[in-house]
Amino acid sequence: MADALIDFRTQPSRYKHWKLSTEKGVAYLTMDVNEDGGLRPGYKLKLNSYDLGVDIELADAIQRLRFEHPEIGAVVIRSQRDRIFCSGANINMLGLSSHDHKVNFCKFTNETRLAIEDATEHSDQTYICSINGIAAGGGYELALACDQILLADDGSSAVSLPELPLLAVLPGTGGLTRLVDKRLVRRDHADFFCTTAEGLRGKRAQQWRLVDKLIPPSKLADETKKIAEDVARKSKRPKDAKGIALPDVERTFDGDTLRYPHLTVEIDRERRAAHFRLGGPTAPAPADAAAVHAQGAAFWPLALARALDDAMMHLRLNETEIGTWVLHSQGDPAAVEAFDALLAREASNWLVREIVLYWKRTLKRLDVSSRSLIALVEPGSCFAGTLLELVLAADRSYMLDGVFEGSNLPAATIRLTGMNFGPYPMGNGLTRLATRFLAEPEHVDVLKKDIGQALDSGQCDDLGLVTFTPDDIDWEDEVRLAIEERAGFSPDGLIGMESNLRFAGPETMETKIFARLSAWQNWIFQRPNATGPEGALKLYGTGKQAKYDRKRA
Amino acid sequence: MAIDYTQRIPNNVDLSSDRRLQRALENWQPRFLDWWRTMGPDGTSNFDVYLRTAISADANGWANFGYVKMPDYRWGIFLAGQDPNRVIAYGDNKGKPAWQEVPGELRSTLRRLIVTQGDTEPASVEQQRLLGKTAPSLYDLRNVFQINCEEGRHLWAMVYLLHAYFGRDGREEAEMLLERHSGDPDKPRILGAFNEKTPDWLSFFMFTYFTDRDGKYQLASLAESGFDPLARSCRFMLIEEAHHMFVGESGVQRIVQRTCELMKEHKTDDVRAFGAIDLATIQKYLNFHFSVSLDLFGQEASTNAANYYTMGVKGRYLETRIGDDHVLTGSTFDIDTVEDGRIVRKTVPALASLNERLRNDYVEDCAKGLRLWNKVIADAGLDFELKLPHRAFNRRIGAFSEIHVSPDGAVMSAEEWKASAHKWLPTDEDRAYVTSLMGPAVIEPGKFANWIAPPVRGINNQPANFEYVRFN
Structure with a gap:
């Protein structure tokens, strides 16, 4: 049976997974993923994990904030869920998806992350990530796209990129590149971080530049608000202008x-x-x-x-x-x-x-x-x-x-x-x-x-x-x-040929992200160590241990 | 001058020969004592308490009784005896020699397991720090102190493993175990149930009966660990855990007994008029503590539990006595779960359902205490039976958290459930009543608060009027 048509047109009144609210020049994008609201059947979006449908809403919100809200100078990304920020792309969804869907999904999420950075850099709409719990894999990559990362200092809230140790694949949304190219994390620290499934928390996460600020959980909401309102005040966006509405594209x-x-x-x-x-x-x-x-x-x-x-x-x-x-x-x-x-x-x-x-x-x-x-x-x-x-x-x-x-x-x-x-x-x-x-x-x-x-x-x-x-x-x-x-x-x-030829000239963080994404997706993602019958991604959730071909290629 | 920690810390791990480990524990010990003073039993540092102290791991060594000031308690490090031929009993590593060092690839997994277990030990001490103020007798006061000291020792056991086998990360985790506090909004304990209050002695006995019993099953599964030092630590901890559950079981039994006495004497169910706790309220507390303890076993379908098993870090309860292949990759297991809002029985892969299997063992074990309590009621000639609620009742974790179920297993709407909840779970009024019974501590030897019967036997066979605690 052919999959149902994926429609990229949405608007806040139809969101299933995000809440968008604005106050005092700050927009709050609150993630509360509906477990049963997956784009396709067969998986549950547990623990604020996401699929393409969740990211379509995020992309829509980012776009709308730019056009519909000239008064907004700062955007806070946060979670509604207790002690969970976001656990990244849904593994079961990846397991059920065809290769081309996975790649398209990753490409779109990458474009959405870049749109966040573009809004911060060029539209003076600065993104701030407020992490109240676990931010794993794509969850931390979402944070990495933001200008500031605030982390609850409760002894358990952690940021992590567990893809390699847990799934034998790599972060698919520019995580590795942003660590060393954007946040300028030392490569040896990044190496340790990316091989430690549970990630890092508290002081070490801050000392290693993985997050910007630690805040006690009881103050996280208020402090986030204060920081965002400060940022919004400094934004040069026209506070008294009126936005334009973006109705559904007619087709x-x-x-x-x-x-x-x-x-x-x-x-x-x-x-x-x-x-x-x-x-x-x-x-x-x-x-x-x-x-x-x-x-x-x-x-x-x-x-x-x-x-x-x-x-x-x-x-x-x-x-x-x-x-x-x-x-x-x-x-x-x-x-x-x-x-x-x-x-x-x-x-x-x-x-x-x-x-x-x-x-x-x-x-x-x-x-x-x-x-x-x-x-x-x-x-x-x-x-x-x-x-x-x-x-x-x-x-x-x-x-x-x-x-x-x-x-x-x-x-x-x-x-x-x-x-x-x-x-x-x-x-x-x-x-x-x-x-x-x-x-x-x-x-x-x-x-x-x-x-x-x-x-x-x-x-x-x-x-x-x-x-x-x-x-x-x-x-x-x-x-x-x-x-x-x-x-x-x-x-x-x-x-492969086209993307090799299209991007001549200097490397940027952006070109690295897309180039490495296609390299790893088309190689690591296809290798038996990840997706073979005994590969880590395939066996994730079954309790069975992956068997690796130990040859270094 | 350096303190001689080999004397201060009784142990059977040859601590004196390991300078590095000694130094680490030297650093940690003052922090532990600070924690004990600020977060342990409130205002008790000068009491002489008749405590049992383990001084070695053999049959004679683990139960030495004498008066001790709690800050001077000799928190020791004991591992059950080593079997040099022990092999891993299950999973991918089945048949291989047990690990004496942490395998690199399992380092973070084992660390997380040890930290999660370790975190519960000081948590319960924190939860119980005010109970001494309202103890129903010296006997009970001593028992809560004994439990607190032993939870402290269990913390030491986990901290020893963290220090001895996990390097700098282990030391940091050991410090975090003292920095998180039960109910602290900024640095809470890891598991939800350990952030709840233990406000009264009925809750305390229920907690030690039901929640410490979860601890027993977790320890028993870790006692099967392929990581031998962890397995040996847990095996020794289980001996002490048994006492904690005894305190819970006998505590509830004594309350039930006192209630029955008053019911017979006054020919009424309403013993509140006579300053005791009615059976209906006891049933409500039981419902609450059983259901929140069930949540501690986690999701019915658990990837983590399956991984732990396959890797050989956490087994099943009494793994070696189970008659199967101990690999489980092709096996199935029947569990109750939820489908379309109904409770259904499903056959699922055995590996993914290890939490549920452990929960089954636990439920069976819980039922035993109820038989004792019901015997007290029956012996009094009363027509009442305490019952374990259905496992789907009042759940927050797992498939059953999606539906609303009565204690006898009837599925209903959220509205119906809410309308009846006051009949099943302690209401504010019930809690206020039980709290009102918690008067100033009864400190005259041999005397007991009105709402609880004396125990059949004293600790270490001491007479009924024994002075278990001297206040100085």
Whole structure:
């Protein structure tokens, strides 16, 4: 039986596992996982353990706090449960899940943790974790994503990463990387910590930088509140601004076609490809930030980002055999350019800043999607500025040289805007252009001179902005072959190759997290020591001891 | 000047030959004494108490009686005798020689088990620190002090293991055992039941009967441990634990006896009018203490218990006397559990249900005391029977915590249960009444509070009017 469709759209009134409340500039995200509220049958979410469903709600809350609550300067993550903060990803759920579901789950939770850090760093909405009991595995990794970690000092509350000793796998949400790269825990201390199943508590946890502050449990709630309110007071978010509502993203399924207001996704099952057709603006760019605010979630760049984000999540989780995403656009490039100009002009406005940051995260989501990305720059397309980033994110791009016979659509052009030179860095900290032209950094400066120009296929070819520029005689075959060839390769091989090639340039904590995640998931998670019949993950909970192949590979 | 700890700490572990361990215990001992002074029996440091002190682990050595000031009690370290050929009786390591040192991969597991067990020992001393103020007799006062000293000794036994086998982490844990306190909101004891108050002597006797009996079963399972020093420690502790349960069993029996006497004499069930505790209230206390003690055995399906067994760190009760393969990977066990809100019997993997199995052994053992108490009632010619409530009654941990069940096992709605709870569990009024009976301590030798009968025999066969405690 096919699994029920996973829907990423939710809102606080439908949360099963979190409570969201706000007071004095502070938001409180309180975890109280409903044991029987698992996304799929067969496991109970005991001890505040989580599955994808729990994390979908968390991601939604983080997103909403940014858009709906400009007055919130600090967010506290805490638990409702006595002496349990969070015991991490549910092991039984992992045991029942297919490999691709596990990987997708981990990828999404990683994106959610990064969204927490992005909110702290760029939106001045600082996350504080208040740990009242056991924070194990993913529970501690959630804490690691926060700016401050407060721990109850009661002699038993502990933080731990027990994955290696208990399950023979590794923390799946950046735990190891954040220990040494973010919290700067000494590697020998980290080594001891990660091999001690019960973790560390009290003074040693603090001395080793695993937590920031110890607080007696009877004072934990009040102290947390005080710390968060202090942080909130210092935040530069506009305390008197009003947020905009984020209603459910509208979408309709029509057979293999999925329609959003500015995006249509058509699935070609035979070629295992999904065609994303992004629509350009349908109305002129509003004059200023106040007008953006008035349009709210209907503002074209925001509406499109939300649609694209939802479509990607839907395809990642629910359409795992659709291995190639083909990116198209349709509209007026000048209109897109006008919206980019508005975003740049009003960059200091809190809402505009959030919209640009959201596009940044959405494009990063595209970067780390394990699908082949092919961009088609066709007549009538509007790959300008923000939308051009999709072409630059693609593994390969095709731009038609000239027009199709019998069509009155204008020849394809590409436009650079200021948005291509800074606001949308990739995980490696560089823009897509800078990453593309690592061999000739000065070329990026040359491109700046072409901002605002309608660049035709010849110019784009010369400037290196697209891969191939077939004419109308070759176009159909070239494109068809590219997509069909992709469908023939091993999906595993493609994922590995693509992610190796996509992230050239410097390492950041973010690139390390994703790279190591895929390395361990695709290797350690697949090895018999973890998932074989006598592997530790397989036997967890049965009382049987794992038998390891002792060879070091 | 250095104190000669080999003299101060009676032991059969050749302490004098291990300088490192001696130093560690030298550091710990003053902290322990500080703890005893501040958290032990209140205002008693000058009393001379007629106590039994273990001075060796053999049959003659474990019961030496004499007057002792409690802070001078010789808390010793005794392990039951060593069997050089002992092998691990169960699990993956079945048949291998018992470990004399902690295997590296089991270090944190064993440490956690020892800390959890060790934490209960000082906890109960803390829970009972005020009982001396309201003792119903010198005999009972002495008994609570004896129990307190022995719980202190059990703490020493666990601390010795932590110091001797677990390095720096062990020493830190040993200190934490003195830093957590029963009922302390900031540093509570590890297990919930050990953070409750023991406010009166009926609760104390029920606690020693039911909750210390959980201790017996935990110790008995640890006495099967593949880690030989732990097994030997626990085997010796079991001898002392038996006395604690005797205090509980005989204490309840004496209360029941006094109640029956007054019922017969005045031909009434309502003995409250005569300053005793009615059988219905005794039944309510029994219901409460039995149900919270059942929770101490943990979840019916327990990964930890299964791991402990397979690794060889914690066995079943009387493991070697059980006639099966002692590996259990293919075995099943029948347990009662909850399905769709009903109590159902299910066959489950034996390894995962070891907690439930131990709980079964415990329930069977609990029933024995009730037979004695009911004999007292029957001998008085009264028509009343004390009963163990159903194991699903009033549970907070495990499958039964999801449903509401009466003492006789009927499943009902939360509302129905709440409406009847006052008939099953002590109400505030019941507790206030029992507390009201707890007058100033009865300290005249041979005298007893009105609500409890004298014991049949004195400690160490002393006469009824023996001066068990001298107040100085």
